Structures are given as structure tokens and as C-alpha cells.
Amino acid sequence: MLRSSNKDSQNRIVILNPKGGSGKSTLVTNIAACYARRGEAPAIMDFDPQGSSMAWLERRSDSLPAIHGIAAYKKSINATRSWQLRVPSGTLNLVVDSPAGLSHDDLRELTRDASSILVPVTPSSMDIHATSRCIADLLLVAKVNRNERKLAVVANRTRKRTKSFERLMRFLDSLGIPIIAVLRDSQNFVRSAEEGVGIQEMPPSRVRPDAEQLERIVDWLDGWQERRRRALDLNRLAVRPRPAVLGKSQFGSA
């Protein structure tokens, strides 16, 4: 699904959670806006037929830094699928929005070439239950390798920490999956969605805590190549043949 020729230089960031309304599109649009602000011309690929990320892009003013949009949910009859899903060459960050209610096949397909996977979760007990299942599916069905450290969780719309949220934290902790940011419940995110702007493009005095958390997310995402290198090194160490045990005879008897 996310075939791309520049695999080594492009961070393919997939945002998913089968639970509707957990904040997938909010993260996708805001992360893309952070990269756009850095002058990196990111791309958003939207697989959700609701098209929330694409609608956000349409609301975005031309005077703001550009973000390329790919409406992957549309089935084009005039173009091949690979043409429709092509990402402009030189795109360093591709941010992928996904629909709620993913099947196992969708999950496998969506994550196959992902270099970073973010799961937003809100602290309601139903969402937490769905997220625990989603993480288990990512590990067991989509076979995301935990050692590659490409999977992280973002807590969203937090007001208070419920018992079930603490349970989720412990669950993630036991799996070694980091919670890289905690976004508060704030009208700033609603405004960002309505106006086609990123939080970091809004007046700093109004959005400081939200912008700081987004910064943390982007900092973590920026470490994707380093994490991959480390995982490759670990793999190499794991398969390196043990040195042969030399028998006495090889030293001769002298």
C-alpha cells in the first residue's frame, strides 16, 4: 500500500487506531503542519473515506507552508493505483491517516512499509480497551517487531487520569511501548481542525502546552533512522556466529 522508492530517506508515519474519534486526523494534520513549518514539504496520504485530513487541507490557506495531499480512499478509474498513490520525490515525511474499524488485512497492509506507527488513545475505558487490542494486533497480527521501536502511543484529550488509563500505562510499560506525548483536551485542537492550521501556526501564547507536546512527538519521529540503525545492529549481533571453540590440538602440543 505504501510502496515508495525512497525507503531509506523517507519516514512513513502511520497513525492508526480502530477506535473512531481517538485523534488520528488531529495528529496527522498537526504533524504534517510541523514539518511544513520546517520547510520540508511533507505529504499526507488519507485512507479514510471520511476524508477529514483532505478536508483540512482544503481549508488550509495558500499562504501557509504547503502540504501535499493524496486522497488514497478515492478509487480512480482514470489512473493506476500506484500512480494515484505516488508521493512527490524528495518527500522526507509521509503522514498516513487511516479509517476507524480496520480489518486485520488492512492493518497488515497499512503497516507493512511503515517506519513509524503512532496510536492515539483517549482515556475513556472503552477506548483503552480498543487500544490494548489494537496494540496486541499490531504485534501479533501485523508482526510489528517491538525491537525496532517504531511503535509509540500518544495520550489524547486527557483531563484526568482514570484507573483504566493507569492500567493502559502499565500494559504499555510491560511491553516497552513508549507514551511519547500527552495532549490535553483543548479547543485549540478543534480550532486547528476547523481552520486548516497546525497548532504551531497559531498564536504561541495561546497554544504553548499543546505546541510543546507536538514538539515531543516530532522529536521522537525524527529519531526514526537512528532507531532503525540500532535495531539492525541488534539483529546483526543476534545472528553473528559464535567464535569457534578451539580445541587443544590446534595449538599444537608444544
Ligand SMILES: Nc1ncnc2c1ncn2[C@@H]1O[C@H](COP(=O)(O)OP(=O)(O)OP(=O)(O)O)[C@@H](O)[C@H]1O
Ligand atoms: N486534544 C483534543 N482536544 C479537543 N478536541 C480534540 C482533541 N483531539 C481531537 N479532538 C477533536 O475530536 C474529534 C475527533 O478527532 P479526530 O477527527 O482527530 O479523530 P479520528 O480518530 O481521526 O476520528 P475518525 O476515526 O472518525 O477518523 C474532532 O472533532 C477533533 O477536533
Ligand SMILES: [Mg+2]
Ligand atoms: Mg479521522
